Structure formats: C-alpha cells, structure tokens
Amino acid sequence: MGQNGGDLQFKIQFAALIVALYVALYYLTGFLHSENLPTAVASLLFLPAFARLLGFLVIGYWSIPALFIAGLFCVDLGLGFSDRILISAFIATGAPLAIGTASRLLQLQPSLTNLTPIRLLWLSLASSFGNMVFYNTGLALVGLNFFQPKDLAATFIGDAAGTWAIISVIKLSLTSWGRWVLRR
Amino acid sequence: MPDFTKIKLLNFLIALRRLPPLSELSGEEERILFELKAVWDRQGALSVSDVYDLGEGKSPSTSYRLLMGLKDKGLVDISINETDKRKRHVGFTPVANKLFADLS
Numbered sequence: 531m532g533q534n535g536g537d538l539q540f541k542i543q544f545a546a547l548i549v550a551l552y553v554a555l556y557y558l559t560g561f562l563h564s565e566n567l568p569t570a571v572a573s574l575l576f577l578p579a580f581a582r583l584l585g586f587l588v589i590g591y592w593s594i595p596a597l598f599i600a601g602l603f604c605v606d607l608g609l610g611f612s613d614r615i616l617i618s619a620f621i622a623t624g625a626p627l628a629i630g631t632a633s634r635l636l637q638l639q640p641s642l643t644n645l646t647p648i649r650l651l652w653l654s655l656a657s658s659f660g661n662m663v664f665y666n667t668g669l670a671l672v673g674l675n676f677f678q679p680k681d682l683a684a685t686f687i688g689d690a691a692g693t694w695a696i697i698s699v700i701k702l703s704l705t706s707w708g709r710w711v712l713r714r
Numbered sequence: 715m716p717d718f719t720k721i722k723l724l725n726f727l728i729a730l731r732r733l734p735p736l737s738e739l740s741g742e743e744e745r746i747l748f749e750l751k752a753v754w755d756r757q758g759a760l761s762v763s764d765v766y767d768l769g770e771g772k773s774p775s776t777s778y779r780l781l782m783g784l785k786d787k788g789l790v791d792i793s794i795n796e797t798d799k800r801k802r803h804v805g806f807t808p809v810a811n812k813l814f815a816d817l818s
Contacts, residue, residue, distance in 0.1 A: 584726065588726060642726055643725055645729035
C-alpha cells in the first residue's frame with residue numbers, strides 16, 4: 531500500500547477510534563453524574579467533547595461521519611429515530627466547522643507544529659461554541675429547546691470543562707510516563 | 715516517512731505534553747532533545763552551533779538555554795574540541811541513550 535493509501539487507512543482507523551472514544555466517554559460521563567444521561571439535555575462536564583476536538587485536529591472533516599455515527603449510539607432524549615438522526619447530524623457538524631474556522635483564524639499549521647497551549651485553548655472554546663449553537667439548533671428543530679440561556683451556557687461550559695478534563699488526564703499521563711521512562 | 719495524519723497525532727500529543735504544569739523535563743526541552751537526536755542521526759555528530767538552528771521560531775539564546783537545561787538534567791554532555799577550543803561538541807549521556815532506546 532502506498533503512502534497515501536496508508537494515510538487513508540490510518541484516517542479510517544482513527545475515525546473508528548473516535549466513534550469508540552466518544553461513546554465510551556459518553557457513558558463515563560453518565561456514570562460520573564450518576565444519572566440517566568440519555569434523558570439529560572446538557573451536562574456540566576461533558577467528556578465526549580474532547581473526541582470532537584481530537585477528531586478534527588487529527589483527521590479534519592473525516593471526523594464528521596465518525597461523530598455522526600457516535601451520536602447515533604448516544605443521543606436518545608426520548609426522541610424517535612428520525613429526530614435522533616437530525617440531532618446526531620447537528621452534533622457532528624457544529625464543532626468541526628467551528629474548529630476549522632478557528633484554525634484558519636489562528637493560522638494553525640496543518641501539521642499542528644504550532645499548536646501552542648493558547649491555540650489549544652481557543653480551539654477548545656471554538657469547539658464548545660460551535661457545538662452549543664448547532665446542538666441547541668437541533669434541539670429547537672425537534673421541539674425540545676428554544677435557545678434558553680441556561681441550556682446554552684450548560685452546553686458551552688460542559689463541553690469546555692469536559693474537553694479540558696480529558697486533556698488534563700492525558701497531560702498527566704504523558705508526564706508520568708516520561709518520568710517513569712527517565713527513571714527506569 | 716511517516717503518514718501525515720500520524721504526524722498530526724504526534725504533534726497533538728506533543729502540544730498536550732507542553733501544557734503546564736511542567737515535569738522535570740519540560741515539553742520544550744523534550745522536543746529539542748529529540749530534534750538533536752534527529753540531527754545526530756543525520757550527521758553523526760553535534761556541535762553547540764547546531765542547536766542554534768533548531769527550534770522553529772526560537773532565538774539562539776532560547777535554544778541555548780534549553781540545551782543547558784538538558785545538560786543540567788543529565789541528558790547531554792558538552793565537551794570542548796581539543797584542536798579548536800572555540801568549538802564545543804554535544805553528546806548524549808547514557809540516560810538519554812536509554813530514553814531513545816526505550817522509545818524506538
């Protein structure tokens with residue numbers, strides 16, 4: 531398989547990983563909240579938001595179908611199948627479009643070599659903002675929510691907090707692993 | 715050459731690694747250490763002047779400070795050329811070589 535073929539194969543594998551990661555983090559969020567998350571409109575610590583950021587930064591717009599499939603496994607809200615498809619489509623597109631726009635504004639290099647902490651912060655906020663708008667638009671279209679400030683704030687804060695919670699866990703894991711390797 | 719998407723994933727993890735709070739080896743130091751290793755693999759030798767060319771967007775003084783950080787942490791040795799005292803060579807310590815071996 532050529533280099534382009536290898537890259538395509540990796541993108542597909544990574545998209546599958548994003549689906550699994552999103553679903554796993556979704557149910558972990560439900561476990562941490564000790565509540566039946568499928569019926570909750572927004573969580574103040576929504577861990578799967580990290581999968582949206584990771585997915586777009588690594589595989590770009592390939593993350594949209596992955597997030598859509600993941601959404602189908604997670605979105606319930608007591609809705610019918612067609613409404614779940616609609617909500618999943620909105621969930622899958624809002625964050626990637628916002629991150630893509632922010633990446634251009636921040637002059638992020640495609641290889642991510644200039645992904646500094648401050649750029650990462652802005653991208654995570656853009657992701658949360660994009661999802662807040664699209665998710666609540668989707669909810670409004672199925673008649674569940676009409677852009678209530680409380681729900682908008684909960685979506686934004688939950689996504690941002692969830693993203694940074696996972697980033698912190700990975701950061702601590704990488705630091706601990708680095709120390710362990712150095713001391714062995 | 716690794717696939718572009720894999721490079722993006724690696725750079726994403728490096729970006730996370732560079733976030734504060736810093737470990738004993740900062741993300742910047744870790745990055746320059748591996749860049750030095752790449753130059754060493756290419757050239758078979760390293761001098762302090764090579765360090766100045768590393769670190770995208772970094773001033774030579776910043777790169778030198780990072781090199782001194784690596785030296786203080788026992789990862790590189792700096793020795794003076796016997797025939798030309800103006801030249802200083804950079805070498806990796808056993809700790810650094812073990813790190814490279816573990817990660818290769």
